[in-house]
Amino acid sequence: xxxxxxxxxxxxxxxxxxxxxxxxxxxxxxxxxxxxxxxxxxxxxxxxxxxxxxxxxxxxxxxxxxxxxxxxxxxxxxxxxxxxxxxxxxxxxxxxxxxxxxxxxxxxxxxxxxxxxxxxxxxxxxxxxxxxxxxxxxxxxxxxxxxxxxxxxxxxxxxxxxxxxxxxxxxxxxxxxxxxxxxxxxxxxxxxxxxxx
Numbered sequence: 001x002x003x004x005x006x007x008x009x010x011x012x013x014x015x016x017x018x019x020x021x022x023x024x025x026x027x028x029x030x031x032x033x034x035x036x037x038x039x040x041x042x043x044x045x046x047x048x049x050x051x052x053x054x055x056x057x058x059x060x061x062x063x064x065x066x067x068x069x070x071x072x073x074x075x076x077x078x079x080x081x082x083x084x085x086x087x088x089x090x091x092x093x094x095x096x097x098x099x100x101x102x103x104x105x106x107x108x109x110x111x112x113x114x115x116x117x118x119x120x121x122x123x124x125x126x127x128x129x130x131x132x133x134x135x136x137x138x139x140x141x142x143x144x145x146x147x148x149x150x151x152x153x154x155x156x157x158x159x160x161x162x163x164x165x166x167x168x169x170x171x172x173x174x175x176x177x178x179x180x181x182x183x184x185x186x187x188x189x190x191x192x193x194x195x196x197x
Contacts, residue, residue, distance in 0.1 A: 004110070007022045007025060007110070008021075009032070018108065019108065019109075021035075022110070055076035055077055056076060056078070057077050057078060057080045058076035058077050058184075058186070059075060059083050060072060060073070060074045061074075061089075061095070061096045063099070063100050065097075065100045068193045069100045069190065070191045071099045071188065071190050072188065073092065073095055073099060074187050075095060075183065075184070076183070077179070077182070078181040082181050082183075085179065087175065087178060087179060088175070088179060088183070091172070091183070095155075095172070095188075098160060098161045099155065099190050101161045102158050102161060104154060104188075104190075105153040105154075106150075106155065107154065107155050107185060107187065108156045109154050112150055112153075117146070120150070121142060124141075124142045124145045125142050128142055156169035
């Protein structure tokens with residue numbers, strides 16, 4: 001598994017998202033220089049993408065459901081022009097509504113604490129062992145369960161409430177293409193009446 005500091009370093013040098021940086025490192029078997037070179041060849045570095053700006057514009061959107069659930073979400077784009085575009089503002093509202101409905105805990109898998117991953121892995125391993133699963137299959141079974149478990153808790157991996165055939169991440173990527181800008185869901189907060197944080 002790629003080291004998070006290396007992933008962040010590759011992300012910062014190339015301007016791609018954490019997921020793309022992680023994938024590049026995994027494809028290069030953890031070799032940082034090889035991953036960077038591969039991304040340069042694909043033209044993914046900031047220097048190779050002339051005129052591309054970081055996603056620093058955008059909006060903080062809100063959604064309030066029945067005065068019982070409130071959501072704040074920050075979604076960034078490259079320009080104020082796109083931030084004021086109706087397609088972009090609809091995206092922000094849709095993502096905020098999704099957060100209200102689906103209550104994700106994390107933005108993406110990159111945010112899941114190592115301790116939480118280890119706890120879930122131990123829990124699934126113990127259950128598979130107790131259920132008498134074949135020892136040589138336990139790791140594969142547990143990996144599948146972990147992927148499903150965390151996909152349900154990560155905003156970008158959740159099936160989008162308005163179209164469960166795609167994930168929220170796919171929905172955002174579709175808007176990248178439609179608007180011709182880099183669009184990033186930066187952070188979110190969800191408050192439900194009577195729930196403790």
